[in-house]
Amino acid sequence: MLILSVESATSAASVALIKDDGLLGEYTLNYKKQHSVLLMSLIDNLLKDNALTIKDVDAFVVSKGPGSFTGLRIGMATVKGLCMGSNKPLISVSSLDGLAFNELNFSGIICPIMDALRENVYTCFYKNVGGKLEKLIDHSHFSISELAEKLTEMNEPVIFVGDGVEKYRTYLEEHMQNIYFAANSNSFAKASSLGEIGLQLLNAGFSDDLNAVTPIYLRKSQAEREYDKKMELSNGI
Incomplete structure (x- = not known):
């Protein structure tokens, strides 16, 4: 079983390839670039450096948060697209679970x-x-x-x-x-830790509904909070 794991809940972008018998490789970059720029490049390089293609991947694991609103959406959209294109299962794992696993x-x-x-x-x-x-x-x-x-x-x-x-x-x-x-x-959110949890879940027969899975936010975004505040002021609350 070959798992591709993606962690994008924090400022660090991390991707990992994991098999049942261990970690094949992991790239983590904690640099001020948007995940939309980094993730596909990291995935492509990791696969190439292991002489693999996306077709060799059996399942995908992605962080579902909580964390950066933008980072989570980018990571989830990227992995959902890969799952749809390859018809492979998706397992979403909390970024907090991944950190605790460290x-x-x-x-x-x-x-x-x-x-x-x-x-x-x-x-x-x-x-x-x-x-x-x-x-x-x-x-x-x-x-x-x-x-x-x-x-x-x-x-x-x-x-x-x-x-x-x-x-x-x-x-x-x-x-x-x-x-x-x-x-x-x-203290970095690592794709490898996320992937190990995902592999355990997959081996236990669990996978997410691709159309139903969404990020965990725990609180409203700043834009939503500012909108609510404006509405309160406009309504005289």
């Missing part, structure tokens, strides 16, 4: 944090149960202070992973105890 061997609570701006994060809490991730809460959108309070109440060791680590590390160190932080290399 720290699967941690014995306490694994807490991915993705910066949602204005002192907020996208997050979820996980534990390693039998070598697989088990969610302790649903995917959520918290202020950093709410996050610290909830985890403190759980009274367990916590490891933080994700692009929110750099931004909120000082706050978390000042307001929490018994906490750890992932290495910089593990």
Whole structure:
């Protein structure tokens, strides 16, 4: 089974090729270029460097968020197009699940944090149960202070992973105890981690409905929030 995985929920664009017996290759680029420019080029180069074509791929895995609204739409549209063109299955995986998978061997609570701006994060809490991730809460959108309070109440060791680590590390160190932080290399959303989860799901018989699958946003986009604000003002609310 050959899986092509695409992660586009953050500023980093990442693609990976994974087989049942391991990772064939992965390209990750954290540079200020739009995913619409990067993704197909990364996919083409990865396939060529492994002497493969899109016809050799058995299934596609894509991040469904939460994360960058634009990045998620570009990634989802790209992979949906590849699935339609090749008539191959699609598996969508949460970007938070992928980040947590980077720290699967941690014995306490694994807490991915993705910066949602204005002192907020996208997050979820996980534990390693039998070598697989088990969610302790649903995917959520918290202020950093709410996050610290909830985890403190759980009274367990916590490891933080994700692009929110750099931004909120000082706050978390000042307001929490018994906490750890992932290495910089593990705080990227990796297509390989996403693909491993997707491969597990595929081998268990799961795939998404291509026409029904949509990104997880957790909150409205800035444009939607600004529109709502204008409507409130115009209605005298």
